[in-house]
Amino acid sequence: MDRIVVVGAGLAGARAATQLRKDGFEGTLVIIGDEPHKPYTRPPLSKQLLAGEQTAEDVVIKVDGLEDGDFMLSTEAVGLDPEAKVVKVAGGDGVPYDGLVIATGRRAREAPDDGLTLRGLDDAQRLSEAVGEGTKVVIVGAGFIGCEVAATLTKRGAEVTLIDIADQPLTPLGPEAGERMAAIHREHGVDLRLGVEPGEIPEGDVVLYALGAVPNTEWLEGSGLELDDRGAVVTDACCFAAGHDDIVAAGDCAAWPHPHAAGDTISIEHWTHASDMGRAAAKNLLAGRDAATPFTAVPTFWSDQYDVNIKSAGFPHEADSREVVHDEDGALVIEGHREGNLVGAIVLNKNRSWLDYRRQLTQSLPE
Amino acid sequence: MKVKVDTSKCEAYGECVFAADDIFELDDDADVVTVLNDSPDEDRRDAAEQAAAACPVEAITIED
Numbered sequence: 120m121d122r123i124v125v126v127g128a129g130l131a132g133a134r135a136a137t138q139l140r141k142d143g144f145e146g147t148l149v150i151i152g153d154e155p156h157k158p159y160t161r162p163p164l165s166k167q168l169l170a171g172e173q174t175a176e177d178v179v180i181k182v183d184g185l186e187d188g189d190f191m192l193s194t195e196a197v198g199l200d201p202e203a204k205v206v207k208v209a210g211g212d213g214v215p216y217d218g219l220v221i222a223t224g225r226r227a228r229e230a231p232d233d234g235l236t237l238r239g240l241d242d243a244q245r246l247s248e249a250v251g252e253g254t255k256v257v258i259v260g261a262g263f264i265g266c267e268v269a270a271t272l273t274k275r276g277a278e279v280t281l282i283d284i285a286d287q288p289l290t291p292l293g294p295e296a297g298e299r300m301a302a303i304h305r306e307h308g309v310d311l312r313l314g315v316e317p318g319e320i321p322e323g324d325v326v327l328y329a330l331g332a333v334p335n336t337e338w339l340e341g342s343g344l345e346l347d348d349r350g351a352v353v354t355d356a357c358c359f360a361a362g363h364d365d366i367v368a369a370g371d372c373a374a375w376p377h378p379h380a381a382g383d384t385i386s387i388e389h390w391t392h393a394s395d396m397g398r399a400a401a402k403n404l405l406a407g408r409d410a411a412t413p414f415t416a417v418p419t420f421w422s423d424q425y426d427v428n429i430k431s432a433g434f435p436h437e438a439d440s441r442e443v444v445h446d447e448d449g450a451l452v453i454e455g456h457r458e459g460n461l462v463g464a465i466v467l468n469k470n471r472s473w474l475d476y477r478r479q480l481t482q483s484l485p486e
Numbered sequence: 487m488k489v490k491v492d493t494s495k496c497e498a499y500g501e502c503v504f505a506a507d508d509i510f511e512l513d514d515d516a517d518v519v520t521v522l523n524d525s526p527d528e529d530r531r532d533a534a535e536q537a538a539a540a541c542p543v544e545a546i547t548i549e550d
Contacts, residue, residue: 134539141535162542181544391501394539421499421542428498470500471514477504 120217120365121146123404124206126196127222127335128152130160130390131370133180134397135220140184142405148185149214151206153195153223153335156240158182162390164243165267166423170274171247175240196223199342201363207338218404221339221352221360221368222397225332225388234328237264249325252276257323261288261311263422265329266300269309270424280310284317289422291436292429295443295453296465300424307425332388334372347374351386357411358400364408367400369393378415378485379462381437389420417480419473428468432477435463445469488525488549489534493518501540506533519545 123139125132128150136150152158158180167173191208198207205213227236235246246268250256254277258265261283269281281288281304287297288304288311304311312321320326334350345353345361351374353361358375360366370393374384395416403411422429427449435441438455445452451467454476461483464476489509491502496518502510503519509530511520526534531548538546 160542390542391540398536398539469514470498470512474500474504474512 120144120405122216123148123218123220124214124216125150125220125222126206127220127224127370127372128154128156128158128190128192129222129224129370129393130158130180131224131372131393131397131400132220132222133158133182133185134394135222135367135369135401136189137182137184138398138401139405142402144405146217148189149191149216150185150189151191151194151196151208151214153193154239154241155193157187157190157192159240160390161239164240165237165264166271168240168243169247169268169271175244178240196338199339199344201342201344201366204365217365219366220397220400220404221344221366221372222370222393222400223335223338223372224393225334225371227332228328228330230326230328230330234259234326236328237268238332246325246327250275250277253278254325255323256280257282257321257326258329259283259320259326260329260331261285261313262329262331263289263420265327266304266424267422268327268329269304269311270307273307273309274425278310279308280312280321280323282312282315282321284315286314288313289429292431292465293435293438293441293453293455295441296429296451296467299451299467300427300429303425303427332371334386336372347384347386349374349386351384353384356413356415357403357408358396358414359403359408359411365404367404369396369400375414377418377434379417379434379480379483381434381457385434387418389418391419392416415484417477417484419477428470429465430467430470430473431463431465432473433461433463433480435465438462445472487528487531487534489521489537490524490547490549491519491521492545492547495543495545497543499542501542502537502546505537505540506530509534510537
C-alpha cells in the first residue's frame with residue numbers, strides 16, 4: 120500500500136493514523152476531517168472544558184508521527200467509490216487510496232428549533248458562553264451527556280432542569296444505579312423531571328437537547344458498503360468492512376461482532392472503544408486480512424458527575440438479571456448476568472472492583 | 487524504554503493498570519497512579535504503548 124486515507128479526524132481516526140506510522144507505514148497518509156480542528160478528545164467538553172477548567176489547547180490529541188500536511192481539515196467526505204478506490208469530498212477532487220480507514224464517528228441528534236446540542240468543541244464553547252450564574256438551563260435527555268452537563272453547570276451556579284421521558288436517568292446503567300444517580304442530582308439542586316411527556320419542554324434561558332447520537336455514514340450510501348439498520352458500518356471481527364480487504368472501520372460509526380454481545384453486531388459509543396478499535400483497525404489493515412487479529416476488547420466506559428465516578432465493563436445493559444453486590448459509603452457495585460454468565464458490571468466509586476471485573480470478562484472470552 | 491507518568495494530568499482512570507499491571511498500580515484510595523517499574527523490558531513495549539494510548543488524559547509517555 121502506498122496511500123492510506125483515514126476519513127475522520129476524531130479519536131479513532133487519530134489513533135488509526137498514529138498506529139499506521141508506528142507499524143512502519145511509510146507511504147502517503149491523508150486524514151480527512153470535517154471540523155476545522157486537528158484531533159481532540161471529547162469527554163472534557165461536558166466536564167472540565169465546560170467547567171472552565173480546561174481550554175481548547177488542553178483537549179488536543181497527541182498525533183506523534185503525523186505531519187500537519189497529512190491533514191485535510193474542514194473537508195467533508197460526500198461519497199465513496201470502492202471499485203475506483205476514491206473518497207469523494209465536497210468542493211474538491213476525489214482522494215484516491217490503496218487502503219481506507221472509515222472513522223467518521225457520530226453527531227448529536229438534531230435539536231428542534233433553536234435548541235443547542237453538544238458534540239464538538241464549537242458546541243461546548245457556545246454552551247459555555249451562554250451560561251452564567253443563575254442562568255436557567257433546561258436539558259432535554261438525561262443520558263450521559265445530559266447528566267454530565269447538568270452536574271457541570273450546577274457547579275457553575277446555573278439553575279438546571281433535567282428532563283427525560285424515561286422513569287430514570289442513565290437508562291443503560293439499569294434501575295439501581297439510575298435511582299442512585301437521580302437522588303444525587305436532586306441532592307445537588309437539579310430539578311430532575313422523569314417520565315415527562317415527549318415534546319413538553321419547560322421554559323429556560325438556554326435549552327440543550329441531549330438525545331443521543333447518529334452515525335456520520337450518509338456519505339457511504341450508494342457505495343455498496345453494508346450499513347446496519349441504525350446506519351453504522353458493519354465490520355467483521357477484524358474491523359474490515361464486510362466484504363472488503365482494503366477498507367476498515369473503527370469507533371462510533373462502526374458496528375462489529377463481539378463474542379459477549381447478544382446480537383450479531385454492536386456499536387459502542389465510548390472513548391476507550393474508539394481508541395482501541397482505531398489502533399486494531401490500522402494494524403489489521405497493514406497486516407492484511409489473512410494475518411489479521413480479531414478485535415475482542417471488552418467494552419468499557421466512564422462518566423464523572425459531581426464526585427461520583429461511574430465505570431462499567433462489558434455489556435451490563437444486556438443482562439437478564441442484575442445483582443447489587445456492594446453498596447456502602449457511596450460505593451456501589453452491580454453485576455449483570457445473562458443466562459447465568461457474567462456479561463457486565465457497573466461500578467460507582469470503586470476503581471479496583473472495576474479493574475477486577477474487566478479482567479474477569481477479558482479472561483472469559485472464547486479462545 | 488522509559489515509562490513516565492505526568493501525575494498532574496492523571497485522574498485515576500486505571501486504563502494503564504489494565505494494560506500493564508506489572509508497570510502501573512492504582513489503589514482504591516489513590517488519586518494518581520503509581521509506576522511500579524519505570525524501565526520495563528523490551529518485551530513489555532506493546533503493553534506499555536497500549537497503556538499510553540488507552541490513557542484518556544495522555545498522561546503517559548514512553549521514551550526509548
